[in-house]
Amino acid sequence: MTSTTRQSLILILTVALITLFTRALPFLLFPQGKETPGFVRYLGKVLPCAVMGMLIIYCLKGISVFSAPFGAPELLSVAAVVLLHKWKHSTLLSIGGGTVLYMLLIQFVFIA
Numbered sequence: 001m002t003s004t005t006r007q008s009l010i011l012i013l014t015v016a017l018i019t020l021f022t023r024a025l026p027f028l029l030f031p032q033g034k035e036t037p038g039f040v041r042y043l044g045k046v047l048p049c050a051v052m053g054m055l056i057i058y059c060l061k062g063i064s065v066f067s068a069p070f071g072a073p074e075l076l077s078v079a080a081v082v083l084l085h086k087w088k089h090s091t092l093l094s095i096g097g098g099t100v101l102y103m104l105l106i107q108f109v110f111i112a
Helices: 005-029 038-060 072-088 089-107
Strands: none
Touching: 038 072, 072 089
């Protein structure tokens, strides 16, 4: 399906306006100097952990412990993430290092 130049410009403008609105909305709802509602502070505390938990479950849901490689690349990568995070306390390094290790393991060690 092809679109005309006009349709493309309307699409780009719509996406840009929606992005601008979603970026400005928190400043409109919670102006400076006004106390942030308790439920928003609560969500700010619990959602990061909940999201990380969901991501871990999503990433590990396809592991089969009954066929080779028995989840070894995934489990080794999870262990690397935990060790890197305990060592350097850097989320970016932990996730990046675990991802690179996983890709190296499935490309060069546990070749299917």
